[in-house]
Amino acid sequence: MKNKLKIIAVVQARMGSARLPNKALLNLNGKPVIIRMVDRIKEAKTVKEIWLATGKSKVNNKLENVFINTKIRVFRGDDEDVLSRFVEILKISKADIIVRLTGDCPLIDPKIIDEVVNLLILKKADYASNIIKRNYPDGLDVEAFTKNTLLEADNFAESGFSREHVTTYMHGLHKNKYKKGNFKKASLGYNSDFSHLRWTLDEEKDYIFLDKIYRNLPANASWVDILSYLLKNPLLQFKNSAVVPNEGARDLSSLNFNKFNKSNAYFNRAIKTVPLGSQTFSKSYIQWPKGVAPLFIDRAQGAKIIDIDGNHYIDYIMGLLPIVLGYCDEDVDQAAISQIMKGNIFSMPSKLEAELAEKLVEILPSAEMVRFGKNGSDVTTAAIRLARAYSGKDLVAVSGYHGWHDWYISSTSRNIGVPKNIQSLTHKFNSNDADSLHSLFKKFPNKFGAVILEPAGIEKTDISALKKIRELCTANGVVLIFDEIISGFRINIGGAQREYGVTPDLSCFGKAMANGYPLSAIVGSRKIMLRMEEIFFSSTFAGENISLAASLATIKKIEDQNVIQKTKNYGEALIKDLNQLCNKQGLEEYIQVSNTNWWPSIKFKNIPMQEELFITLLRQEFISAGLLIGSTFNLCYEHTKSKIFEETLSNFENSLIAIKSYINSNNPSSFLKGNLIKKTFQVRK
Numbered sequence: 001m002k003n004k005l006k007i008i009a010v011v012q013a014r015m016g017s018a019r020l021p022n023k024a025l026l027n028l029n030g031k032p033v034i035i036r037m038v039d040r041i042k043e044a045k046t047v048k049e050i051w052l053a054t055g056k057s058k059v060n061n062k063l064e065n066v067f068i069n070t071k072i073r074v075f076r077g078d079d080e081d082v083l084s085r086f087v088e089i090l091k092i093s094k095a096d097i098i099v100r101l102t103g104d105c106p107l108i109d110p111k112i113i114d115e116v117v118n119l120l121i122l123k124k125a126d127y128a129s130n131i132i133k134r135n136y137p138d139g140l141d142v143e144a145f146t147k148n149t150l151l152e153a154d155n156f157a158e159s160g161f162s163r164e165h166v167t168t169y170m171h172g173l174h175k176n177k178y179k180k181g182n183f184k185k186a187s188l189g190y191n192s193d194f195s196h197l198r199w200t201l202d203e204e205k206d207y208i209f210l211d212k213i214y215r216n217l218p219a220n221a222s223w224v225d226i227l228s229y230l231l232k233n234p235l236l237q238f239k240n241s242a243v244v245p246n247e248g249a250r251d252l253s254s255l256n257f258n259k260f261n262k263s264n265a266y267f268n269r270a271i272k273t274v275p276l277g278s279q280t281f282s283k284s285y286i287q288w289p290k291g292v293a294p295l296f297i298d299r300a301q302g303a304k305i306i307d308i309d310g311n312h313y314i315d316y317i318m319g320l321l322p323i324v325l326g327y328c329d330e331d332v333d334q335a336a337i338s339q340i341m342k343g344n345i346f347s348m349p350s351k352l353e354a355e356l357a358e359k360l361v362e363i364l365p366s367a368e369m370v371r372f373g374k375n376g377s378d379v380t381t382a383a384i385r386l387a388r389a390y391s392g393k394d395l396v397a398v399s400g401y402h403g404w405h406d407w408y409i410s411s412t413s414r415n416i417g418v419p420k421n422i423q424s425l426t427h428k429f430n431s432n433d434a435d436s437l438h439s440l441f442k443k444f445p446n447k448f449g450a451v452i453l454e455p456a457g458i459e460k461t462d463i464s465a466l467k468k469i470r471e472l473c474t475a476n477g478v479v480l481i482f483d484e485i486i487s488g489f490r491i492n493i494g495g496a497q498r499e500y501g502v503t504p505d506l507s508c509f510g511k512a513m514a515n516g517y518p519l520s521a522i523v524g525s526r527k528i529m530l531r532m533e534e535i536f537f538s539s540t541f542a543g544e545n546i547s548l549a550a551s552l553a554t555i556k557k558i559e560d561q562n563v564i565q566k567t568k569n570y571g572e573a574l575i576k577d578l579n580q581l582c583n584k585q586g587l588e589e590y591i592q593v594s595n596t597n598w599w600p601s602i603k604f605k606n607i608p609m610q611e612e613l614f615i616t617l618l619r620q621e622f623i624s625a626g627l628l629i630g631s632t633f634n635l636c637y638e639h640t641k642s643k644i645f646e647e648t649l650s651n652f653e654n655s656l657i658a659i660k661s662y663i664n665s666n667n668p669s670s671f672l673k674g675n676l677i678k679k680t681f682q683v684r685k
């Protein structure tokens with residue numbers, strides 16, 4: 001539309017945003033937010049001049065500096081009375097129509113600006129905008145008004161709110177609270193409602209979202225282009241409403257509030273209906289200094305986790321090890337979402353079962369055939385049944401932890417509810433000591449059908465013992481099963497079996513194979529696995545497709561990005577530097593971090609107090625420093641990025657300083673702020 005009216009756009013912005021300081025100058029894929037915005041406004045055909053309206057106070061100097069030697073005019077006026085800034089600009093610019101934009105809209109769309117301006121002119125309105133009846137995404141707000149409308153508003157808008165928000169008197173949307181004018185208004189709507197979308201910049205999560213848009217789309221992409229991109233990548237928009245930033249605009253360490261009111265209150269609720277208040281022993285309150293510890297988690301992203309009170313932590317538990325890439329890994333979650341769109345459980349297998357089986361056969365030395373389960377316990381139990389069926393012998397030798405089912409748990413101290421005659425079928429040995437197995441074979445000749453062990457764990461594996469165990473099993477007609485539920489996809493893409501060059505008959509994988517989606521696998525030689533067709537191992541959800549898709553994406557990323565080596569390097573550096581900190585604080589006598597680079601752990605020696613008390617105090621201090629650590633460092637790829645390493649070291653050192661003072665005091669228990677932890681049963685010692 002041609003016209004002789006002078007139309008200007010005024011962007012109001014300031015540096016001192018409480019929620020996201022300096023947001024106008026945050027970097028969006030190479031350029032500051034405010035420049036991104038101005039670049040887009042320049043594309044509006046109706047706009048003759050662009051003005052920046054900011055406050056006089058010094059903090060805004062930086063903002064003004066951005067526009068030195070540009071055509072953008074900067075006006076600095078009253079810090080609170082933003083309306084007065086518009087009036088001053090009106091006087092200087094002699095504009096007929098003013099377009100008001102706010103500096104938190106880096107995806108502002110020039111076409112929408114033109115449409116609002118043209119609507120104002122066409123309808124001979126006093127005020128036009130797309131916010132009267134909102135159906136554009138939040139963050140595309142455009143308001144246009146005439147010179148006279150602005151002058152009248154200046155005369156009559158009274159309250160601080162009305163003057164700060166400039167157009168309150170014009171649109172009258174808050175008429176119950178604030179005075180409104182009697183203007184002719186025109187509303188720009190859209191035929192579909194997208195008002196639920198959040199494209200504005202207010203918080204860190206918005207920043208991450210917007211930065212991703214700028215990284216993935218041309219800087220001048222229209223709002224419709226952005227919409228269609230989001231339709232193809234729905235996760236991105238979802239993350240905008242749920243994200244925990246890994247490396248945001250702000251130092252997140254300041255967000256450790258150390259308040260646990262909600263966790264404590266929610267515990268009182270949960271414990272009424274959920275025994276232990278948790279589905280997993282090691283995630284329950286008995287493992288933490290209840291009262292000064294998080295008991296429930298709200299959300300997590302990357303290597304960070306946030307509890308329901310809003311406390312942030314670097315997480316070294318990683319959901320008890322399934323998370324190998326990082327929480328909410330985009331590639332994995334995208335694969336899962338794409339599968340959700342197709343369906344999850346079908347009436348026959350999907351193609352994914354064989355595709356993932358083929359992948360496992362390709363990477364795992366012992367794998368010729370594969371079956372899937374949901375939990376680690378599913379597949380260790382399947383392996384034992386298969387081994388018994390194949391060997392025709394009932395006794396089982398175990399080393400490590402293998403799940404909650406009767407055949408295994410009967411051998412531990414938590415065996416209540418397991419019939420005595422089942423207990424007699426399972427015998428313990430030490431996988432780093434082949435003689436301990438040999439003795440069992442001698443004691444019960446030709447009775448063992450299966451040996452199951454964790455080939456890699458916290459303790460360094462004695463590879464020669466592992467090789468001897470392989471020989472012993474072969475010589476005695478015993479099926480050797482590797483439980484790689486922890487080591488799988490962490491020590492080596494081919495498991496500990498590839499790392500140590502010892503091939504079992506069957507092996508079990510779970511935890512990390514789908515980055516947190518529930519999936520496990522039993523793999524093994526064709527001749528043994530074919531007996532699966534005779535035994536009974538069958539469940540409704542075993543071929544659940546979201547997890548299969550997630551697993552394919554997880555394994556691909558682990559391979560493509562050399563995740564295992566990078567994570568091991570991180571573990572190596574962590575062990576070295578954390579031990580140095582223990583030395584620096586004079587605590588090396590009591591605390592050491594072990595040298596298994598893929599799974600470092602904290603070892604205690606000569607502790608000068610009761611062990612439970614020491615561990616509780618340590619966890620209390622870790623939590624207060626923003627670290628969630630059990631007795632091991634469960635690593636993920638995201639730990640290796642950003643500033644997690646430095647943050648971990650400094651938080652760890654702060655914890656050590658506190659612990660040192662407790663040790664040096666006469667009464668360490670007086671420093672206990674929450675409940676003492678209770679030991680679960682220990683099977684790996």
Ligand SMILES: Cc1ncc(COP(=O)(O)O)c(C=O)c1O
Nearest residue numbers: 375376377401402403483485486
């Ligand atoms: C080595 C090992 N095997 C088996 C299991 C049982 O797996 P799930 O808890 O998924 O049943 C676990 C669980 O921690 C494990 O660490």
